Amino acid sequence: MSAYVNLLIGLAMGLNLLALGSSRMPSVIRIVAAQGVALGLVPFLMEERFGWLVALVAAGTVAVKGLVIPNLLHRAMRATKIDREIEPSIGFVASMLLGAGGTMAAVDGARLLPLLGEHAGTMLVPGALASIFTGFILLIGRVTAISQVCGYLILDNGIYLFGLLLIHSTPLLVESGILLDLTVAVFVIGIIMDRIQRAFDSLDTRKLTVLRE
Amino acid sequence: MRELLLILVPVAGAALAAAWPNERTRPWLLPAVGLAHTALAFWLLLRPPAVPAAAWLGFDQLARAVLPVVSLLFLVCAAYAVPYLGLRAERRNRVFVASLLAVLGLMSAAHQARHLGLLWITTEAVTLATVPLLHFNGTPRAFEATWKYLLIGGTGIALSLLGTFFLGYAYIYGGGSGDLTFVALMAHGPALSRPWVLAGWVLLLAGYGTKMGLAPMHTWKPDAYGEAPAIVGAMLAGGVTTVAFAALLRVRAVVDSAGEAAVTGRTMLAIGLFSMLVAALFLLGTRDFKRMLAYSSVEHMGILASGAAFGRAGLWAVLFHVWNNSLTKGALFLSAGTIRRAAGARTTDEVSGMLAVTPQSAAIFVAGTLAISACPPFGPFFSELRVLRAAFETGHGAGGGIFLACLAFAFFGMTRLVLAIVDGRPRVSARTGARRIRETAGVVLPPLVLLGLSLWLGLATPAPLREAWSAAVDQLSPAP
Numbered sequence: 001m002s003a004y005v006n007l008l009i010g011l012a013m014g015l016n017l018l019a020l021g022s023s024r025m026p027s028v029i030r031i032v033a034a035q036g037v038a039l040g041l042v043p044f045l046m047e048e049r050f051g052w053l054v055a056l057v058a059a060g061t062v063a064v065k066g067l068v069i070p071n072l073l074h075r076a077m078r079a080t081k082i083d084r085e086i087e088p089s090i091g092f093v094a095s096m097l098l099g100a101g102g103t104m105a106a107v108d109g110a111r112l113l114p115l116l117g118e119h120a121g122t123m124l125v126p127g128a129l130a131s132i133f134t135g136f137i138l139l140i141g142r143v144t145a146i147s148q149v150c151g152y153l154i155l156d157n158g159i160y161l162f163g164l165l166l167i168h169s170t171p172l173l174v175e176s177g178i179l180l181d182l183t184v185a186v187f188v189i190g191i192i193m194d195r196i197q198r199a200f201d202s203l204d205t206r207k208l209t210v211l212r213e
Numbered sequence: 214m215r216e217l218l219l220i221l222v223p224v225a226g227a228a229l230a231a232a233w234p235n236e237r238t239r240p241w242l243l244p245a246v247g248l249a250h251t252a253l254a255f256w257l258l259l260r261p262p263a264v265p266a267a268a269w270l271g272f273d274q275l276a277r278a279v280l281p282v283v284s285l286l287f288l289v290c291a292a293y294a295v296p297y298l299g300l301r302a303e304r305r306n307r308v309f310v311a312s313l314l315a316v317l318g319l320m321s322a323a324h325q326a327r328h329l330g331l332l333w334i335t336t337e338a339v340t341l342a343t344v345p346l347l348h349f350n351g352t353p354r355a356f357e358a359t360w361k362y363l364l365i366g367g368t369g370i371a372l373s374l375l376g377t378f379f380l381g382y383a384y385i386y387g388g389g390s391g392d393l394t395f396v397a398l399m400a401h402g403p404a405l406s407r408p409w410v411l412a413g414w415v416l417l418l419a420g421y422g423t424k425m426g427l428a429p430m431h432t433w434k435p436d437a438y439g440e441a442p443a444i445v446g447a448m449l450a451g452g453v454t455t456v457a458f459a460a461l462l463r464v465r466a467v468v469d470s471a472g473e474a475a476v477t478g479r480t481m482l483a484i485g486l487f488s489m490l491v492a493a494l495f496l497l498g499t500r501d502f503k504r505m506l507a508y509s510s511v512e513h514m515g516i517l518a519s520g521a522a523f524g525r526a527g528l529w530a531v532l533f534h535v536w537n538n539s540l541t542k543g544a545l546f547l548s549a550g551t552i553r554r555a556a557g558a559r560t561t562d563e564v565s566g567m568l569a570v571t572p573q574s575a576a577i578f579v580a581g582t583l584a585i586s587a588c589p590p591f592g593p594f595f596s597e598l599r600v601l602r603a604a605f606e607t608g609h610g611a612g613g614g615i616f617l618a619c620l621a622f623a624f625f626g627m628t629r630l631v632l633a634i635v636d637g638r639p640r641v642s643a644r645t646g647a648r649r650i651r652e653t654a655g656v657v658l659p660p661l662v663l664l665g666l667s668l669w670l671g672l673a674t675p676a677p678l679r680e681a682w683s684a685a686v687d688q689l690s691p692a693p
Contacts, residue, residue: 166381
């Protein structure tokens with residue numbers, strides 16, 4: 001089982017690098033969606049005999065991350081009629097190199113962390129750390145609101161991956177709460193993007209500079 | 214049961230507000246719910262219920278020490294909201310009223326959360342529920358502020374979730390079951406895995422610190438406080454920040470029980486003093502009186518964080534300061550709101566002589582500024598004095614010195630700006646604005662009441678409150 005889990009997480013780590021190197025917004029949105037689906041499948045493979053609640057949470061994750069969020073983002077992108085090329089403030093090559101370095105550091109660093117026997121053989125921790133790092137690069141290194149939201153979602157995927165370490169022991173209420181919050185967050189982000197666009201006719205966050213000291 | 218009503222009454226009120234058909238009468242739901250909530254909170258303060266150790270939600274000693282002041286602040290802000298929303302009849306208030314009530318309910322839940330996961334969920338829910346309040350004004354500037362609040366706040370939320378997971382993993386690695394209540398975590402303290410606990414603490418401090426507005430994660434604060442309506446600013450500065458601070462205290466008790474009290478103390482002291490320093494520098498430079506209030510809030514969050522590092526006496530003093538900060542900051546925000554409306558501007562370049570235009574609000578604003586910069590006999594003076602005494606008693610002489618210097622700089626910065634606004638000759642635009650916006654009792658009394666309460670806390674701190682703070686200190690850091 002663990003081999004399939006590692007395969008999916010490896011895939012997600014590859015998608016991280018693709019997202020960093022992508023220069024077109026629709027492809028970044030698709031990459032984030034694919035990563036969400038890949039990671040949403042992980043709980044199905046981890047559990048030997050999974051309860052219906054785990055299955056429900058996993059199915060919900062796949063649906064929200066694979067369908068709802070990409071749809072919202074595509075709609076926001078169409079509504080703004082903006083240039084689909086991404087303007088980076090950290091270049092594509094630079095961010096890919098950074099991401100690759102971060103991924104290697106995550107794989108290496110995870111070996112130093114104290115892990116329970118059943119987690120030591122999986123890529124859960126390195127995958128989580130690499131995604132969190134990638135998310136931060138996108139948050140800092142991109143200027144349009146949609147790319148920043150994509151960065152936030154990758155960051156969120158990383159945290160979700162780490163949360164899977166606790167899926168056996170924490171009550172599922174906590175897990176479903178996390179999923180709920182993710183949905184709400186995206187709705188709010190959708191509303192805000194709509195409002196910002198109406199007010200500014202652009203989603204370039206560099207133009208949000210009226211408020212400063 | 215009573216403690217659940219603290220959550221259920223506002224949430225039911227929010228649902229009712231969302232369904233209420235009349236724009237003009239809907240704001241009255243705010244004081245109605247606020248009154249019930251405050252009565253309930255103070256009843257619970259005086260007659261605390263028994264809390265089962267394993268309960269996920271409960272009116273425990275920390276909730277008892279902090280939640281009533283949030284409730285009281287909400288009630289006064291709600292009284293101000295009725296005339297305020299009357300003046301702003303051009304904007305629909307359905308979402309605003311419902312969100313404000315939902316924020317109260319969620320804050321009550323967050324203050325009572327005794328479970329690591331539940332604490333995170335409720336704290337995040339508070340953040341999300343405040344978003345519609347921030348862009349009530351609907352201006353491009355308000356949207357910009359909301360966007361920054363969401364992006365920085367969202368990242369903070371993500372970090373605190375990761376920290377929550379790390380702490381949970383430390384527990385499971387140490388042989389714990391899946392029971393993530395704070396009681397179970399603290400009982401298991403010595404067995405927690407150190408590397409995970411420390412990593413978790415750093416992330417939780419950064420995450421909840423973002424929500425509190427500790428420097429350098431404070432950058433959303435001036436924008437959000439500057440653009441939001443006065444009531445929202447008051448609730449953010451006096452209510453939502455206390456939720457994040459209480460969350461930090463609960464988490465810190467767990468890390469302390471793992472034997473890392475020296476680390477938590479030192480990090481909180483460092484980040485607290487840094488926040489005070491940053492705030493003092495910005496207070497010396499800013500020209501906008503609503504942004505000034507935000508920097509002042511950063512300063513007071515710094516006081517809370519650093520004071521909590523000064524042992525049990527320091528912890529007691531900061532719980533006292535939570536009350537003083539909420540009440541005094543509320544008075545400042547509400548009076549500043551009236552001044553802002555009458556002047557039609559917010560910077561010293563455009564506003565002066567407000568003592569002649571809105572004499573009562575300007576007087577309250579000046580008195581509130583003196584109160585918040587620790588002038589006796591207002592409450593903040595006494596709580597900050599206690600923090601300082603705790604600093605010297607626990608051997609943090611240098612820390613106490615920096616603390617005092619930052620307070621002095623902040624005082625210079627704030628009085629400079631406030632005097633520039635109230636003194637001198639009023640601008641022509643303000644004279645015409647004042648004719649439109651009169652100082653009615655509805656907008657003058659609420660800040661005056663808050664200022665009076667701050668004075669009362671300073672002159673005669675009620676015994677039940679002292680006892681509640683001592684009990685909360687015992688809960689967080691058991692006597693050696």
